[in-house]
Amino acid sequence: MSKSGIQTTARASAGNGGAHSPVQIELSEEDKSKDAFFVQLAGIAEAMIAKHGKDFAMGTLVLTARFIAEDKPLTKPAASHS
Template sequence: MTQALTTEEQSKDRFFQALAKVAEEMVEEHGKDFAAGALVLAARWVAENRLGQAEDLKH
């Protein structure tokens, strides 16, 4: 018997699918190293609460 996903689980699943698509596109255009580095950097920005700071994009 399959259990239905909660609204929160469905939302998270959509984000994982979107991340996977972006990652695939980055790999296709710029390779695995770029994609992995960009995703790690994004995770770091999330952990450090630095998202949305325009200054980060200049460096």
């Protein structure tokens, strides 16, 4: 099982009367990268829940998803000090 709690093994028939034994599946580099981002996101979500509650955390994540879907910027550009 990975850090994010996603099981990375599969079940396969071992030819022993239908019993199943775990078979290791190697994650691709892309899957490892996605898993690492999920772990980071989970940590942020847990921190938001602890400090501000589930409603805030869910609202923030949904709003972020909406901004991504609508191609809106997620951060404001830094102010120029010229």
